[in-house]
Amino acid sequence: MSVVRLPEKISFTAQQLQKTAAVFNVTVPEKDVEAYRVLLSGLDEAAKAIAAEDDYLPPLDLVRFPRENVHRPETNEYNAWAYKVTIKSTSDVDASGLLAGKTVAIKDNVCIGQVPSLLGTDVIPEGGFVPEYDATVVTRVLAAGATVLGKGACENFSMSPTSFTNAYGFVQNPYAAGYNAGGSSSGCAALVAGGLVDMAVGGDQGGSIRVPASYCGLVGLKPTYGLVPYTGIASLAAIVDHTGPMTKTVADNALMLTVMAGPDGYDDRQIGLPVPVPSYVDELANYKDDPKQAAKGARIGLVVESFDMPGLDPRVVAKVKQAAKALETLGVGVTVEEISVPMHAKAPAIWTIATRQGFSEHGLGGQNPVRFGVHDAGLNTSLSKWNQEMFDRLALKNPAATNALLGGQVIKDNYPGLTDKAINLARKLKDEYNAVLDRYDVLITPCAPSPANYTSSLDDDIMTKMSKAIGTTINTAPFNISGNPAMSLPICMMSSREDDSLMLPVGMQIVGKSFGELDIYKVAYAWEQSFDWKSF
Structure with missing residues (x-):
């Protein structure tokens, strides 16, 4: 040196x-x-x-994208808003963009300049972290003509698949008050499902787009790793950070991804992107007159290991298989077969070990992972030194996060080198998925293992709170660590396990090869347009 x-x-x-x-x-x-x-x-x-130097951040264009009426909402539908604001481009060119007339919510871990990011927690200083610039995805949706209406509440440090950990109020499922909206993109899911915005930008490190989409009856896509720039979004661990669209329909999802995708010159996750990135919305438009043709000749593999994971509701297993097999009835030559990916059963453990140290040291500890890109020094500084009060506040609201904080140190102290080995095994996992995807267009698995469950209470002990979340991401987290694109598509309503008279949404996960989003969209579009998921 x-x-x-x-x-x-x-x-x-x-x-x-x-x-x-x-x-x-x-x-x-x-x-x-x-x-x-x-x-x-x-x-x-x-x-x-x-x-002593001034920081060097992306410029904030307040003339083109002025902020109006930044405030914490006095009345908060579903407890789903973190902050309200109105941002719309002043450019006539932007006004005719792909998202013209659309309203959008942005997950509260995404930077919107001059609008606080609470990150769902009361651990960082009062009032949250106030960014000085817009995340790339925010600039892109605004430049496409959308109106941003605010920030959707997220779970505490984005570390929960339930919607019960936000320090400022539990996010409610629009289908049933008191029930889980899924996490960590909980507010975004509730706002879209509840009809308060047209679409949302979510985030996903282990299922945080797809689980809330499954619980709230939405189309939620975790794109291929790096396809959408993560610039300006609070990171948990760079190897699994993803951001993507949450919408009511497949066509809207493709529309939003078309706007969001592509390199931005900042994010070093964006390796091997296709150039140019496809116009997913234009490709789907080719099937508007006969949507079934979108799935013509599709070869679909049901990952047998995914249907045999612990904790799966047998009703979900049966319904996902039924929904997948229904594609064969479209008369366009779809074949659905059971296939085996043996490492899928080991994938949750690979994800756990590969991410835990990063979650602890970077996502919660504010330690720079020493990689290129745009870094939020103020946020990392506020997390660089923990004290008892911070730990106790976090443990009360989200013991999953304090468990991650401690767990990362356990791995570092007791298993040196194991994180490296797990990351190497993640490449092996990706290779196994992609070997199968050489023979099949998409893979199908269950998404969330059951319909949404009922809320927990702050008075519950740690294991009672954790029981609501354990196993929720068992089929979603594998594709964060492999980087494959994966979507939750709503396929049915199913009675709650707590209340037979209450019907809640269930999603099916569709997985593609790297940068195979179009294959996912085509199968999903054919299914969505051919069947009524609420009565399937």
């Missing part, structure tokens, strides 16, 4: 040096103390010089 300059004065004390060394369970020999003091004082000078 080169040292570029010696310090003008020695500022680093011997006590500081030994305290730093103790972190690594070593002591600096007395004969070397003065040398290290000089060298580290040079580092200290460089750090202070950088701290």
Whole structure:
């Protein structure tokens, strides 16, 4: 490691040096103390010089995209809004874009300049983190003519597949008050399903678009890793960060992805993107007159391991298989076969070990993962030092997050190198999925393992709260770590396990090869246009 300059004065004390060394369970020999003091004082000078510089963030265009009426809502439908704001382009060119006339909600972990990001938590300083720039996806939907109406509430640090962890109120399922809307893109799901916006930008590290889509009867797509830039979105772990569209219909989903997808010049996740990115909406439009033809000749594989995962409601298993087989009745040569991907059964464990240290150190600990892109220094600074009050607040609202905080350190201390091995195994998992997808156009699995469950209470103990979430992402998280695109498509209504008279939505997961979103859209569109999911 080169040292570029010696310090003008020695500022680093011997006590500081030994305290730093103790972190690594070593002591600096007395004969070397003065040398290290000089060298580290040079580092200290460089750090202070950088701290004095202005940050370098993407520009915020308040003339083209002015913000109006930024506020916390006094009345909050489904507890689904984090912040309200109205943003619409002043450009006549933008007004005729693909999303003209559409209203959009943005998940509350996505930066909207001058609008606070609460991240669903009361751990960061009062009032949340206030970004100074717009995320790429926000700029893109605004430039396409959409009107952004606010930020959809998300789960506490985006770390829950339930909608009961937001520090400012539990998000309600529009189909049944008191029931789970799914997480972590809970507010976005409730706002779209409840008809308060046309579409939403969600986020997904383990199922956080697809699970709420399944619980709320929406079309929710986690795109291929890197297809949509993650610039300006709070990260949990860079290897599984995804953002994507949540809509009521497949066509609207394709429309939104067409606007969102493609490189932005910032995000180093965007490796191997097709150029140009397809116009998914134009491709689907070819089948408008005869939607069944979208699935013509499709070869579909039912992943047998996904139907045998622990905790699956047998009614969901039966209904997903029935919905998949229904495609063969369209008369367009669809074939549906059972296939095996043996590593799918191991995939939840791979996801867990590959992500836990990143969740702990970066997502919750504010430690920069040292990768290119746009970084939010203010947010990371606020998370860099934890105290008892922060831990207790988080544990009360979302013990899944405190478990991740502790778990990452357990992996680091007791299993050195295991995170690296799990990430290598994630490539093996991706290769197994893609080997099967060389023979099949899409794969189908259950999405959420059951219909939405009933809310928990803040007074519940940790295991009672966790029981509402355990196993929820068992079929969704595998495709975050493999990077394959995956969609939840609503296929039926099913009675709640707590109340036989209450009917709730259920989704089917459709998975494609890397950058195979169009294959997913075609199968999903044919199914959606051929069957009424609410009566299927």
